[in-house]
Amino acid sequence: MMNSTTASASTLSTEDISVWFGERQVLQDINLVFPANQVTALIGPSGCGKSTFLRTLNRMHELIPSAGLAGRVLLDGQDIYDSSVDAVDVRIKVGMVFQKPNPFPTMSIRENILSGLKLSGRKITDADDLVETSLRRASIWNEVKDRLGDQALSLSGGQQQRLCIARSLAMNPEVLLMDEPCSALDPGSTRRIEETIQELSASMTIVIVTHNMQQAQRVSDQTAFFLADENTPGVVVEFGRTEDLFNTPIDPRTNDYVNGHFG
């Protein structure tokens, strides 16, 4: 077994998060808690702001020129939007995996794993060990161990996505955000990534946006249901244990959505 020093998972929480693009408000008063070592699924129809919300959790939101924000995001009690906090440090602690696999095309598999350290100007000690550990944690080591020098694009879509997960893990994040990580993948690849998510939750906090109800039920401990009525900002309709939310929803709108009556 590899001897890796993994950072301990952190609790992430939001206090009255509201979000604007220009004059248009897209989220209102989101209060959620993502406890350490738990997987939280964010579900809801397209356009309800769940991906936007996810991007507020690692300060990717502010990269959009017209973006506005109110409220606080606390990582172990520290407001990540505080003027004393560097956005780069936030993004290192809070990793992100995107909908479409985005390995760097000019880099090899190995270079992709080490790219985060290079991009953030961190020192690399024992690169070989880090590459192996990260790829193992993303359960792709056995498939690529003999071809670490190959271009990342030589991998299949599902392998590319697991490479992107491994790339995030190499930064040793406390929280991992996943924005519909399986929506571009076939069922087999999806299943493997879901298994990886379960394994990773032992060492980090995970927030996953998904359109797939079965996936939310398979991987998550708790679920938040987002909804935006026409021309109103998105809100969290219901938030609780995944079992409860799917089996005994309190709000009738949640019941309609999880049973496929709209959205």
Place this chain on the structure above:
Amino acid sequence: MAIDQKSGSELPQRRKLAAGPLSKGDKWFYRATAISANFAFVLVALIVVFLFVNAWPTLSSQGISFIFGDIWNPDAKNPVMQLGPMLWGSILVGFSGVLLATPMAISAAYLIVYLLPKPAARVATTIIDLLAALPSVVIGLWGIAVFTPVAISWAKISNQLLGWIPIFHVKDPNSAFTDSPFIAGWIVAVMIVPIITSVTREIFSQMDDGLINGAVALGGSRFSVFRKVILPTSSSGIIGGILLGLGRALGETVAILYVLQLSFKINFFSVLESRGGAVASWILARFGEASSSEFHGLMAAGLVIFLVTLAVNMVASFIVNRAQPWRKN
């Protein structure tokens, strides 16, 4: 009826498919475009034939020394015409121009695509494109009247600070600095910044946002994302743009003639000395008073610079077309 050799069964009869235009209007349109298009090819072929026929007397009498020798004496009993210093000068000025223009062009493209708000980016793009629309004679005049005095002071500073590097060394400071390849390089740079910028801008704007977001999410700064992701991903396209700029620089004529002392005493790399060469400018300088013997020499010079420019442009389009194979899927 055709019979399949293996199974003995009948093969389905293939129907004739109409490939050409059907209506009368379409037929005329097709012919008109075909003629216009072919006319362009014929024109190029005729120019090459004209150049070659007129260049032949010189090429056949001078041989390979036409390219490498450094004597230009067209009206002697046995005319000697050797283009070496001009050809090398074109290359020296061209590369100086590219070296100066590339950082400007990449910075401008980055600014336009990634930093400026949309309206400002549109204005910046227009201004840089306007630079490409300026006639080269205007840039040449600006080069003499406005830029040369400024460039001379830059040249003197470079010489004082970096004179120990052979490139910036001058033999006699009193007869150097004016009309130098250094100044010609800057003038050419001004002329090729627009083309390199527009190719680079196009390449940058085709960048997959997912890669940039991925790099930022991994803790990248603006600079590290630019250096480690944007630049490597765009490099072959940018090199293609640079070569297109080099192609233009090699053919540049009148603007260089205004700001460079053409000399057959070859100047290999001392860019601050007051002598250099440029094939196209040399043709322009001599053509008006050329004897019939020199006329053939100038035609040969034209053929040579045409072939060099053609080769550079072909390599450039090859690289641009091959750029970023992963974009195609």
